[in-house]
Amino acid sequence: MTEPEPDERRRTIEQRLEELGVELPDPFPALGTFVPAVRTGSLVFTAGHVPHDGDGVVTGRLGDDLSVADGYRAAGLAARSLLATLRQELGDLDRVVRIVSLLGTVNATPSFVEHTAVVDGASDFLVQVFGEAGRHARLAVGVSSLPANLALEIQAVVEVT
Amino acid sequence: MTEPEPDERRRTIEQRLEELGVELPDPFPALGTFVPAVRTGSLVFTAGHVPHDGDGVVTGRLGDDLSVADGYRAAGLAARSLLATLRQELGDLDRVVRIVSLLGTVNATPSFVEHTAVVDGASDFLVQVFGEAGRHARLAVGVSSLPANLALEIQAVVEVT
Amino acid sequence: MTEPEPDERRRTIEQRLEELGVELPDPFPALGTFVPAVRTGSLVFTAGHVPHDGDGVVTGRLGDDLSVADGYRAAGLAARSLLATLRQELGDLDRVVRIVSLLGTVNATPSFVEHTAVVDGASDFLVQVFGEAGRHARLAVGVSSLPANLALEIQAVVEVT
Numbered sequence: 001m002t003e004p005e006p007d008e009r010r011r012t013i014e015q016r017l018e019e020l021g022v023e024l025p026d027p028f029p030a031l032g033t034f035v036p037a038v039r040t041g042s043l044v045f046t047a048g049h050v051p052h053d054g055d056g057v058v059t060g061r062l063g064d065d066l067s068v069a070d071g072y073r074a075a076g077l078a079a080r081s082l083l084a085t086l087r088q089e090l091g092d093l094d095r096v097v098r099i100v101s102l103l104g105t106v107n108a109t110p111s112f113v114e115h116t117a118v119v120d121g122a123s124d125f126l127v128q129v130f131g132e133a134g135r136h137a138r139l140a141v142g143v144s145s146l147p148a149n150l151a152l153e154i155q156a157v158v159e160v161t
Numbered sequence: 162m163t164e165p166e167p168d169e170r171r172r173t174i175e176q177r178l179e180e181l182g183v184e185l186p187d188p189f190p191a192l193g194t195f196v197p198a199v200r201t202g203s204l205v206f207t208a209g210h211v212p213h214d215g216d217g218v219v220t221g222r223l224g225d226d227l228s229v230a231d232g233y234r235a236a237g238l239a240a241r242s243l244l245a246t247l248r249q250e251l252g253d254l255d256r257v258v259r260i261v262s263l264l265g266t267v268n269a270t271p272s273f274v275e276h277t278a279v280v281d282g283a284s285d286f287l288v289q290v291f292g293e294a295g296r297h298a299r300l301a302v303g304v305s306s307l308p309a310n311l312a313l314e315i316q317a318v319v320e321v322t
Numbered sequence: 323m324t325e326p327e328p329d330e331r332r333r334t335i336e337q338r339l340e341e342l343g344v345e346l347p348d349p350f351p352a353l354g355t356f357v358p359a360v361r362t363g364s365l366v367f368t369a370g371h372v373p374h375d376g377d378g379v380v381t382g383r384l385g386d387d388l389s390v391a392d393g394y395r396a397a398g399l400a401a402r403s404l405l406a407t408l409r410q411e412l413g414d415l416d417r418v419v420r421i422v423s424l425l426g427t428v429n430a431t432p433s434f435v436e437h438t439a440v441v442d443g444a445s446d447f448l449v450q451v452f453g454e455a456g457r458h459a460r461l462a463v464g465v466s467s468l469p470a471n472l473a474l475e476i477q478a479v480v481e482v483t
Binding site for chain 3: 030031032033034035036037038040041045046047048061103105109110143144145146147148149153155
Binding site: 041042043063098100101102103108109110111112113114115116117119120123124127135136137138139140141142143144157159 | 191192193194195196197198199201202206207208209222264266271304305306307308309310314316
């Protein structure tokens with residue numbers, strides 16, 4: 001009698017993060033009069049999440065002092081921070097049913113045109129972690145400035161159980 | 162015995178589009194790691210939709226190389242693309258209960274002030290098609306840049322059955 | 323027999339506004355093809371709300387002709403206008419269960435970095451009025467331009483009964 005095929009669906013999201021070698025950062029504090037996420041019914045609306053790692057937040061402007069590769073990496077960091085918030089909010093990332101939508105605001109010069117390639121850094125990570133449940137509707141735009149000269153922010157609506 | 166008055170409500174949205182002489186474009190592919198729309202409960206959250214017609218996408222900046230009339234027309238094209246996505250997602254546009262909200266991001270110079278007149282190109286079209294059910298809450302802003310130098314993008318939340 | 327302690331929760335929001343000495347403005351008309359708010363299920367999605375008082379709307383750009391203090395005050399005015407819309411939409415502000423999310427778009431120069439301090443003018447007011455139910459998820463960004471050169475706009479999602 002052979003072992004059953006590993007059931008992709010039975011792996012937990014925490015196991016998936018471990019497979020990917022991803023360690024989520026500590027939830028980032030809301031630096032202002034707001035909270036990182038609010039649940040209403042089966043939806044969680046998140047605050048804007050910022051790119052940060054052990055060295056601090058990623059600042060700069062796409063088309064100026066940041067490359068598309070820098071931006072892609074920053075978007076991935078912001079998505080990790082988003083998951084850290086969801087884990088704190090939900091207790092368990094397996095309660096994520098679907099990443100519904102993502103708004104990516106990129107600190108960019110007027111001549112910058114590669115927002116899609118930048119925000120894909122967040123979207124690719126969410127699909128790596130959640131599979132089809134990570135595929136979301138998205139709007140990516142260039143903004144003239146962000147708090148503290150952050151490179152970008154991402155905000156999400158998430159369906160949960 | 163007279164014919165009953167034509168009942169506005171009984172016309173289908175497809176009949177309404179035909180009356181208006183509008184042919185929806187093919188659904189626009191998501192050029193990045195996202196999907197055109199996600200349904201959660203009775204709501205559909207859409208991706209950013211771009212102005213396109215048979216000749217390609219509309220690019221340029223309001224206040225620079227595009228006039229308000231160009232922008233109004235581009236917003237109408239983006240709204241047609243939005244409906245093409247909803248038809249694909251829902252199978253039938255009569256399942257739209259209400260256009261709930263619209264976010265219009267306009268590629269604009271810092272001195273541009275007529276975003277309202279531009280995004281009305283999308284809103285007017287939605288009201289022409291859906292009547293009162295097409296009236297939505299809206300935020301229209303100027304952004305410093307958009308992917309591929311698009312003239313604008315619109316993103317919607319739609320209530321459906 | 324002593325009077326029972328005043329029950330914070332029993333005060334109505336209208337009483338709270340009176341305590342704060344706040345008089346809401348008249349609901350601001352939607353200047354375009356949209357409506358100030360749409361309810362869907364237990365959620366209200368609002369339009370962008372603008373800062374206005376008896377003297378008209380607040381225009382200008384943060385980092386240029388408006389100070390952070392000007393912006394904070396403008397954000398508070400926009401939040402008052404938001405409540406005026408909610409009162410009109412709901413009939414009674416006590417039907418607000420939670421301010422779920424807020425999007426603050428600030429008319430700002432590329433070098434502006436204090437969006438958080440500006441949009442706090444709206445968030446602080448909402449918490450003063452609603453207490454914990456006023457704490458929301460938030461995204462604050464700088465935009466290159468706004469309709470009529472408005473200083474800022476705020477858009478909200480609100481859970482209601």
